[in-house]
Amino acid sequence: MRRRSTLAGRPAAPTRMGLPVLAAAMVLAGSVAGGCRAGRAGTPELHVVEIERFVFRPDTLRVSVGDTVAWLNRDIVPHTATDGAGAWDSGVLGTDAEWRLVPTAPGVHRYVCALHPTMEAVLIVED
Amino acid sequence: MNAMPKPAVFPTLLALAVLTAAAAACAPESDSAASAGDAQPGQPASEMQAAPANAATAPELDDADIAAIVVAANTIDIRYGEIARERATNPRVKEFAETMIRDHTAVNESAVELVTRLGVKPRENDVSRSLEAQAAEMREMLQAKSGAEFDRAYIDNEVAYHRAVLQAIDETLIPNAKNAELKQMLVDVRPAVQAHLEHAQSIQRSLTAGA
Numbered sequence: 001m002r003r004r005s006t007l008a009g010r011p012a013a014p015t016r017m018g019l020p021v022l023a024a025a026m027v028l029a030g031s032v033a034g035g036c037r038a039g040r041a042g043t044p045e046l047h048v049v050e051i052e053r054f055v056f057r058p059d060t061l062r063v064s065v066g067d068t069v070a071w072l073n074r075d076i077v078p079h080t081a082t083d084g085a086g087a088w089d090s091g092v093l094g095t096d097a098e099w100r101l102v103p104t105a106p107g108v109h110r111y112v113c114a115l116h117p118t119m120e121a122v123l124i125v126e127d
Numbered sequence: 128m129n130a131m132p133k134p135a136v137f138p139t140l141l142a143l144a145v146l147t148a149a150a151a152a153c154a155p156e157s158d159s160a161a162s163a164g165d166a167q168p169g170q171p172a173s174e175m176q177a178a179p180a181n182a183a184t185a186p187e188l189d190d191a192d193i194a195a196i197v198v199a200a201n202t203i204d205i206r207y208g209e210i211a212r213e214r215a216t217n218p219r220v221k222e223f224a225e226t227m228i229r230d231h232t233a234v235n236e237s238a239v240e241l242v243t244r245l246g247v248k249p250r251e252n253d254v255s256r257s258l259e260a261q262a263a264e265m266r267e268m269l270q271a272k273s274g275a276e277f278d279r280a281y282i283d284n285e286v287a288y289h290r291a292v293l294q295a296i297d298e299t300l301i302p303n304a305k306n307a308e309l310k311q312m313l314v315d316v317r318p319a320v321q322a323h324l325e326h327a328q329s330i331q332r333s334l335t336a337g338a
Contacts, residue, residue, distance in 0.1 A: 053315065053318040054318040054319060054321070054322045055318075075319075076233060076234060076237045076315055076316070076319070077229070077230040077233040077234060077319055078229060078230070078233060094233075095233070095237075115226050115229070115230075116226065116322050116326065117326060117329070118322050118325045118326055118329075119322070
């Protein structure tokens with residue numbers, strides 16, 4: 001499974017004011033590019049999981065193999081997105097940091113914030 | 128190892144109890160639990176007993192007072208965490224302590240950045256001074272313990288402390304905050320305190336089960 005980290009350093013990180021716009025643009029870009037879920041035959045989509053107030057939003061996300069999932073920490077404390085089975089781990093994401101993953105195989109990934117085990121979510125990767 | 132600590136074991140909560148004086152009427156009548164619904168076996172029963180004694184006057188707080196209380200409350204938990212980093216033996220307790228240091232440091236940085244931008248200068252007040260003085264007693268108590276006894280005492284205090292802070296946020300700090308951004312910061316901090324409380328309770332249960 002290919003991992004791609006695009007952690008924005010603090011100086012270059014988008015500001016809080018800019019984040020909603022950025023997130024909206026990313027969603028829009030993904031939507032325009034892929035329409036519905038793309039699947040193998042379609043154009044890969046970009047999905048954004050926002051981490052805010054100690055929850056992953058959405059807490060269940062369905063994507064297709066080849067899509068990109070971006071976790072964006074909009075909280076005031078650090079978090080991680082860590083696969084429960086150990087397949088992937090964002091590492092510590094500070095405020096406004098982002099980490100991306102491009103799943104290459106179908107599967108169901110229950111993941112947590114390794115720092116705050118009360119935070120749980122699911123990533124479902126479909127063929 | 129479920130010995131009930133004396134009330135003095137949780138002195139920091141006395142000051143927080145002042146903040147939450149309005150809740151005094153709901154204080155438990157017995158040693159059974161601090162609040163309904165989340166009592167844990169072996170949970171210290173003393174944590175909210177101070178409330179009735181401090182119920183006479185709720186302090187009037189302005190934004191400068193609130194800023195100082197926020198910084199003091201975070202700093203206190205960072206210092207508890209630093210003791211636990213050194214003395215804890217249970218891996219979950221050690222990890223929890225690291226998370227407390229990391230999170231409360233981040234919250235303090237965010238709070239200081241905000242109040243600086245707002246031109247609000249944190250002002251020491253009776254509550255913040257009382258919090259700090261009483262936390263010093265708690266630190267002394269923690270420093271005197273070791274091994275499993277320390278782990279238990281630290282986590283018990285973390286449960287009690289975060290519960291009391293949560294109550295203070297809800298009943299005193301948010302309602303009294305005047306500046307909208309300061310109020311929003313308190314709203315944003317609340318889920319962190321709630322998550323810390325649930326995390327600590329989870330560890331507390333595991334320590335009780337393993338006792």
